Amino acid sequence: MQKLAEICIRRPVFATMLILALVVIGLDSYRKLGVDYFPKVEFPFVNISTVLPGASPEEVESQVTKVLEEAVNTISGIDDLNSTSAEGISIITIGFTLEKDPEIAAQEVRDKISTVLGQLPKDAKPPVVEKIATDASPILNIVISAKRDLREITKLADDRLKKNIESLSGVGQVRFVGDRKRQIQIVLDPERLYAYNLNIEQVRAALALQNIEIPGGRIDQGTREVSLRTLGRVERPPDFERVVVGNLNGAPIRVSDIAQVVDGFEEPRSTARLNGQPAVVLAVRKQAGTNTLDVIAAVKDRLEVLKKSLPPDFEITYSRDQSGFIRAAFEAVQEHLVLGGIFAAIIVMFFIRNWRSTLIAAIAIPTSIISTHRHLAAGQLYADPDVVLPLPQVGTGPSRHAFRNVP
Numbered sequence: 304m305q306k307l308a309e310i311c312i313r314r315p316v317f318a319t320m321l322i323l324a325l326v327v328i329g330l331d332s333y334r335k336l337g338v339d340y341f342p343k344v345e346f347p348f349v350n351i352s353t354v355l356p357g358a359s360p361e362e363v364e365s366q367v368t369k370v371l372e373e374a375v376n377t378i379s380g381i382d383d384l385n386s387t388s389a390e391g392i393s394i395i396t397i398g399f400t401l402e403k404d405p406e407i408a409a410q411e412v413r414d415k416i417s418t419v420l421g422q423l424p425k426d427a428k429p430p431v432v433e434k435i436a437t438d439a440s441p442i443l444n445i446v447i448s449a450k451r452d453l454r455e456i457t458k459l460a461d462d463r464l465k466k467n468i469e470s471l472s473g474v475g476q477v478r479f480v481g482d483r484k485r486q487i488q489i490v491l492d493p494e495r496l497y498a499y500n501l502n503i504e505q506v507r508a509a510l511a512l513q514n515i516e517i518p519g520g521r522i523d524q525g526t527r528e529v530s531l532r533t534l535g536r537v538e539r540p541p542d543f544e545r546v547v548v549g550n551l552n553g554a555p556i557r558v559s560d561i562a563q564v565v566d567g568f569e570e571p572r573s574t575a576r577l578n579g580q581p582a583v584v585l586a587v588r589k590q591a592g593t594n595t596l597d598v599i600a601a602v603k604d605r606l607e608v609l610k611k612s613l614p615p616d617f618e619i620t621y622s623r624d625q626s627g628f629i630r631a632a633f634e635a636v637q638e639h640l641v642l643g644g645i646f647a648a649i650i651v652m653f654f655i656r657n658w659r660s661t662l663i664a665a666i667a668i669p670t671s672i673i674s675t676h677r678h679l680a681a682g683q684l685y686a687d688p689d690v691v692l693p694l695p696q697v698g699t700g701p702s703r704h705a706f707r708n709v710p
Contacts, residue, residue, distance in 0.1 A: 322670055322674075325670075325673075325674035326670055326673050326674060328674070329673035329674045330673060333673070338594055338595060338596050338629055338633055340442075340595060340625050340628070340629055345405045345434065345436065346405065346434075346435050346436075347380075347398070347399035347400065347401060347403040347404070347405050347408050348396065348397065348398050348399070348405075348434070348435040349396075349397045349399070349405075349408055349409050349412050349432060349433070349434055349435070350394065350395070350396055350397075350432070350433045350434075350435060351371060351375070351393075351394070351395040351396075351397070351412065351416065351430050351431070351432055352392065352393070352394050352430065352431045352433070353367050353371065353392070353393045353423070353427060353428065353429075353430040353431070354391060354392050354393075354427070354428040355367055355391055355392070355393070355424060355426060355427045355428070356391055356426060356428075357391060357426075358390070358391055358424075358426075359390060360388045360389055360390055361388075363388040363389070363390075363391070363392065363393050364386075364388035364393070366423070366424050366427075367388075367393040367423060367424070367427060368386050368388045368393045368395065370419055370422050370423060371393070371395055371416060371419065371430065372384065372386060372395060373419075374415045374416060374418060374419045375395070375397060375412055375415045375416070377415070378397075378408075378411050378412065378415060380399045380400050380402070380403040380408070381397060381398070381399060381400075382398045382399055382400045383396075383397070383398035384396070384397050384398070385398075397412065405434050406434075408434075409432055409433075409434050412432050413432050416430050416432065436591070440588075441478075441586040441587055441588050441623060442587060442588065442589050442595050442598065442599060442623075442625045442626075443586075443587045443599050443602060443621060443623065443624055443625065443626075444480075444584050444585070444586050444587070444621065444622040444623040444624075445464070445468075445584065445585040445587065445602075445606065445619060445620075445621060446575065446577045446582050446583075446584050446619070446620050446621070446622050447460050447464070447577075447582060447583045447584070447585070447617060447618070447619050448577040448578070448580050448581070448582035448583075448617075448618045448619075449614065449616050449617045449618065450580075450616060451616070452483075453481070453482070453483040453568070453581055453583065454483045454484070454485055454568045456483075456582075456583050456617075457479070457482040457483050457484060457568075457583050458485070459613065459614075459617075460479075460482075460583050460585065461479075461482075463609060463612050463613060464585060464606070464609055464613075465477050465479075465585055467605060467609055468585065468587065468602055468605060468606075471598070471601050471602060471605060472601070473589055473590055473593040473594070473597060473598035473601065474587060474588075474589060474590065474598060474601075474602065475588045475589050475590040475591070476587075476588040477585050477586065477587050477588070478585070478586045478588070479583065479584070479585065479586075480573050480575050480583070480584035480585075480586055481573050481574050481575030481576075481581070481582060481583050481584055482573075482583050483568040483569065483571065483583075484568060484569050485566070485567075485568055485569075486567055486568050486569045487540050487543060487564065487565070487566060487567075488564070488565040488567050489506070489510065489543065489558060489562045489563075489564060489565075490562055490563045490564075490565055491503065491506065491561060491562045492561055492562060492563070495560065495561040495562075496561050499549065499551060499556050499560070499561060500551075501548065501549050501556070501561065505548060505549060506548050506558075506561070506562070509546060509547065509548040509549070510543070510546060510548070510558075513535065513537075513546050513547070514535065514536060514537045514543075514546070515535050515536070516532060516533060516534055516535055516536055517532075517533050517535070518530075518531070518532060518533070519531030519532050519533045540564055540566040541564065543558055543564045544557060544558050544559035544564050545557055545558070545559070546558045548561070577618065577620065584622070587599075587602055595625055595626065595629060596626050596629060596630060599624065599625065599626040600626070603621075606619065640669075640672060643668070644665065644668040644669050644672075645665075647664060647665075647668055648661050648664050648665035648668075651664045651665075
């Protein structure tokens with residue numbers, strides 16, 4: 304350092320150009336610096352979620368939870384293991400020691416689960432293994448409301464908004480809250496079912512067998528090879544009424560004889576409201592390591608374009624917008640840096656009473672701060688929230704979300 308100081312004193316032009324080069328590099332790095340709500344911290348915690356539709360908590364515990372617990376319990380480095388068995392779902396949370404690499408821990412859990420998949424019930428969905436991450440919560444909620452059926456709102460939001468937003472750079476996932484997806488329901492009449500000596504499984508099997516598309520092989524036509532496909536899908540809801548589910552004395556028994564076909568929607572598992580009116584919410588999650596402000600700005604810009612393709616009665620607003628707090632905190636940091644440099648120069652002037660020393664201090668403080676940004680170019684700046692938000696939790700039952708558009 305003494306040698307460098309001696310060179311800078313003897314060669315002031317070299318010293319000036321060196322500082323200017325550091326300032327230019329720092330300013331370039333400052334533009335590329337990411338801004339986020341929380342620092343990216345990977346905790347060695349792994350969640351295993353397994354769905355078994357229609358099963359009681361006791362059945363889930365005995366047939367799913369215990370099987371998975373016995374499989375993963377042999378993994379090294381486990382510090383804590385908790386499980387919750389609710390109606391139709393099993394959630395296992397594994398906490399590893401802090402020295403454990405989260406990626407290795409998650410992969411070891413997947414490997415152990417793969418060895419016991421054959422022991423799970425046939426109706427059980429494949430277990431979902433996820434790492435707990437601080438950036439897993441949504442960065443923006445898009446609330447859509449209209450004086451229409453929720454199923455129609457969901458369809459338009461899925462076709463014209465969700466798919467377009469998911470294609471944006473930096474957007475990791477877009478999930479629905481309060482959506483109502485279309486579902487064709489067969490409402491059986493128990494008395495007619497009993498009169499025709501049929502059961503629910505026979506009806507389910509007949510519907511699955513007669514509503515299917517399967518490959519039909521290939522046909523050679525000279526130099527051409529044509530692939531065939533057997534088209535057996537039911538195209539219109541009324542066509543389900545003509546599906547044959549059995550026979551009685553040689554006469555076919557159709558769905559219309561034992562049930563009613565309803566063109567409805569799936570069972571609601573969540574509810575959202577905007578100013579008291581039913582709404583559909585798009586929860587936007589970003590990709591890891593991306594700039595939250597840039598992603599939210601890109602989503603809002605895209606929505607302004609997509610609004611033109613929606614009916615005029617559609618009302619769109621934002622909830623849980625992290626950009627406001629992050630931008631305010633970021634601007635506060637910038638303001639404090641400027642004020643700190645000004646007050647430091649004033650204090651130097653007040654005590655030393657020398658313009659030269661004051662000028663040097665006034666230039667040295669911002670120069671040193673700007674130059675240090677080149678070391679942060681690969682990292683991010685983080686807002687300092689006064690209130691720490693809890694990590695997202697997995698719900699085991701219906702959930703309700705309420706949003707209010709505050710002017």
